[in-house]
Amino acid sequence: MSARANILARIRTAQGRAVTGHSEEREAVAQYIAAHPQGPRPQVDADIEARFRDRALNLSTTIDTVTTVADIPAAVARYLRDLNLVSTAVCWPEFAGLDWAAQGLRVEVRSAGGDDLVGITGAFCAIAETGTLMMCSGPDTPPATSLLPETHIAVVSRNRIVTGMEDGWALLRRERDALPRAVNFISGPSRTADIEQTVTLGAHGPYRVHLLLLP
Amino acid sequence: MQITSMHFKARAGAKLADVRLQGALKKLQGNFVKGRADRVAELDNFQDIRDAAAAIRDRALANLDVWLDTFERNATARGTVVHWAETHDDVNRIVKEIAAQHGVRKVIKSKSMVTEECALNDALIGAGLEVIETDLGEYILQLAKEPPSHIVAPVVHKTREEVSDLFAEKHNAPRLTDIPALCREAREKLRPHFLSADMGVSGANFIIAETGSTLIVTNEGNGRMVTTLPRVHVAITGIEKVVPTLEDVTTLLRLLPRHGTGQSITNYISVTTGPRRAGDLDGPEHFHVILVDAGRTKLIGGDLQEMLRCIRCGACMNHCPVYQSVGGHAYGWVYPGPMGAILTPTYIGLENAPDLPNASTLCGQCSVACPVKIPLPDLLRKLRERQFEQGLKPWHEVAALRAWGWLAQHPSVYGLMTRIKVRALKAMANREGMIRSLPFGGGWTDRRDFPAPAGKTFREMYKAKNKN
Numbered sequence: 001m002s003a004r005a006n007i008l009a010r011i012r013t014a015q016g017r018a019v020t021g022h023s024e025e026r027e028a029v030a031q032y033i034a035a036h037p038q039g040p041r042p043q044v045d046a047d048i049e050a051r052f053r054d055r056a057l058n059l060s061t062t063i064d065t066v067t068t069v070a071d072i073p074a075a076v077a078r079y080l081r082d083l084n085l086v087s088t089a090v091c092w093p094e095f096a097g098l099d100w101a102a103q104g105l106r107v108e109v110r111s112a113g114g115d116d117l118v119g120i121t122g123a124f125c126a127i128a129e130t131g132t133l134m135m136c137s138g139p140d141t142p143p144a145t146s147l148l149p150e151t152h153i154a155v156v157s158r159n160r161i162v163t164g165m166e167d168g169w170a171l172l173r174r175e176r177d178a179l180p181r182a183v184n185f186i187s188g189p190s191r192t193a194d195i196e197q198t199v200t201l202g203a204h205g206p207y208r209v210h211l212l213l214l215p
Numbered sequence: 216m217q218i219t220s221m222h223f224k225a226r227a228g229a230k231l232a233d234v235r236l237q238g239a240l241k242k243l244q245g246n247f248v249k250g251r252a253d254r255v256a257e258l259d260n261f262q263d264i265r266d267a268a269a270a271i272r273d274r275a276l277a278n279l280d281v282w283l284d285t286f287e288r289n290a291t292a293r294g295t296v297v298h299w300a301e302t303h304d305d306v307n308r309i310v311k312e313i314a315a316q317h318g319v320r321k322v323i324k325s326k327s328m329v330t331e332e333c334a335l336n337d338a339l340i341g342a343g344l345e346v347i348e349t350d351l352g353e354y355i356l357q358l359a360k361e362p363p364s365h366i367v368a369p370v371v372h373k374t375r376e377e378v379s380d381l382f383a384e385k386h387n388a389p390r391l392t393d394i395p396a397l398c399r400e401a402r403e404k405l406r407p408h409f410l411s412a413d414m415g416v417s418g419a420n421f422i423i424a425e426t427g428s429t430l431i432v433t434n435e436g437n438g439r440m441v442t443t444l445p446r447v448h449v450a451i452t453g454i455e456k457v458v459p460t461l462e463d464v465t466t467l468l469r470l471l472p473r474h475g476t477g478q479s480i481t482n483y484i485s486v487t488t489g490p491r492r493a494g495d496l497d498g499p500e501h502f503h504v505i506l507v508d509a510g511r512t513k514l515i516g517g518d519l520q521e522m523l524r525c526i527r528c529g530a531c532m533n534h535c536p537v538y539q540s541v542g543g544h545a546y547g548w549v550y551p552g553p554m555g556a557i558l559t560p561t562y563i564g565l566e567n568a569p570d571l572p573n574a575s576t577l578c579g580q581c582s583v584a585c586p587v588k589i590p591l592p593d594l595l596r597k598l599r600e601r602q603f604e605q606g607l608k609p610w611h612e613v614a615a616l617r618a619w620g621w622l623a624q625h626p627s628v629y630g631l632m633t634r635i636k637v638r639a640l641k642a643m644a645n646r647e648g649m650i651r652s653l654p655f656g657g658g659w660t661d662r663r664d665f666p667a668p669a670g671k672t673f674r675e676m677y678k679a680k681n682k683n
Contacts, residue, residue, distance in 0.1 A: 002299070003299040003305060007301060007512060008283070011279050013516075015277075028278075032274075032459055032460070033285070036425065036461065040260050040264050042259055042260055042261075114407075138495065144496070178426075179428060181488060181498045182443065185480070185485075190483070192352075193434070194369070195397060196375050196394065197242050197243070197246045198394045202395075202398070203398060203434065203436060203437070204440060205440075205483070206436075
């Protein structure tokens with residue numbers, strides 16, 4: 001007998017269920033998955049943008065607003081300059097066409113490596129309940145760009161802010177056939193409290209997460 | 216991890232006398248206990264969510280084999296290789312085989328308690344592999360060659376000063392004392408390992424049957440690195456961690472960070488489904504999941520099954536007066552606190568951890584704090600009953616209880632004995648009415664005085680009162 005068969009048989013025997021022939025149970029499981037009911041959800045104010053901002057700021061994320069996509073390079077340049085950060089970055093392909101050079105920035109369109117200091121990404125959507133970004137991996141949305149650099153700048157459209165994580169999954173079910181390899185929920189800069197329970201930002205991932213909100 | 220649960224009492228005594236540890240444990244109460252209370256108060260319908268979470272875990276356990284089979288089919292369809300391990304040794308063997316198959320030399324790990332159960336690091340190092348823990352706490356412990364003392368905050372027993380000394384010695388670098396500087400030092404030491412490792416080993420907080428995904432929560436981002444950068448990823452987790460759907464896992468995620476670290480949400484929640492897809496620029500080329508029994512099926516179907524609801528948040532230990540006093544190492548294995556006092560004896564045998572079911576005041580704080588409503592004190596009582604039935608109680612305890620039982624059934628003898636006893640105790644008292652040292656009760660009076668009784672029994676006094 002294989003380990004698999006042994007373990008599954010032990011479970012069924014211990015619970016007093018016949019070891020073979022459980023098509024009814026399979027059917028019930030399939031039905032539950034097809035229905036995937038939501039659990040009870042906490043109340044979240046109707047103004048989900050305000051809620052998103054409030055929670056994101058609480059998580060040490062910073063937020064700026066831009067009126068058009070073309071304004072992104074200026075906003076990025078301003079942010080980096082104000083914090084005395086480098087003027088080089090890597091970005092996702094969706095921002096390849098922007099005029100970065102006009103703002104004195106050198107931005108390469110590729111996935112981030114270990115030495116890149118600034119990563120610019122979009123987001124699949126944003127979750128108001130917790131101030132969280134939902135990111136889906138793909139050829140044009142490499143996860144490393146939001147992870148390896150010390151500064152992560154994410155561009156999010158206001159109309160992609162949803163109330164809770166359930167709404168993020170619903171959006172994903174609606175827009176895609178299946179889950180991508182990785183769905184990453186990001187809630188502020190990376191942190192640790194392992195030494196004396198003192199919260200310190202920038203453990204292995206970014207020290208800073210900065211959002212640019214588009215209309 | 217070496218099992219020393221036989222020696223709980225002796226170790227607990229030593230830990231109580233450890234001033235430095237006592238200071239470290241005090242912080243835990245402030246941060247985690249208050250943090251949980253504050254974050255739970257954010258939810259207007261917390262009890263509804265808690266009920267739903269317990270029901271989700273029960274649903275998965277009631278047909279565990281069918282959910283696991285569903286997970287396996289969906290994971291396999293996405294290119295994941297699913298392995299099954301009956302024992303800890305099986306886990307180590309499977310990981311070594313995967314490493315050999317892919318020519319792995321360097322392994323990076325994110326925190327996984329299941330791999331602590333297996334002593335996986337030793338097994339891999341023994342097979343000639345380089346193994347690096349990347350969670351800051353676990354990295355510190357690996358340098359110090361110590362086991363974790365908490366399932367969420369593994370290095371809670373260490374002070375900043377100790378970490379400073381350790382880093383200065385092991386990194387052969389100037390001694391830093393500022394916590395952010397120490398964190399940066401670890402970041403810079405570990406970054407090259409993330410980029411050069413061949414294989415990432417992680418646990419899984421949950422596995423999702425609907426999608427065949429594994430899910431991990433981390434704050435540091437090391438979990439994302441381990442599951443993204445190396446060309447092989449192995450996720451190792453207990454069979455009980457399966458959750459039916461994405462919606463169900465969402466409900467559980469409203470509770471896990473709040474109870475674990477006092478956060479509304481953990482920094483990173485990563486849901487990974489299969490290996491790198493066509494066109495992807497990152498992600499592992501090979502993704503393996505190992506589903507581990509190693510004692511878990513011993514809890515299935517019996518009167519301890521509720522324990523398998525556990526989502527490993529650590530709230531029970533944070534709220535436990537015994538854990539708060541002795542810390543995690545006294546428990547002698549991977550899982551400390553109330554959940555460990557149930558899991559350790561059931562996984563490794565009651566005879567190997569006889570004190571653990573008794574290492575509780577049954578005050579009930581753990582079950583109040585538990586996000587999935589595990590009745591921990593009831594389960595501890597059941598283990599105590601088992602211990603008695605299996606003759607694992609020490610003879611003097613059994614004899615004393617037998618004697619008491621006989622006395623309780625003979626009221627006149629009981630009355631006589633108590634009349635003698637209260638008078639004898641009163642005669643032993645000093646001028647302040649306290650007894651400094653109690654015969655047969657030394658443990659009671661070692662660190663405090665025992666107040667002497669009034670010299671008459673309750674029944675005597677009651678009778679006298681009624682006469683007046």
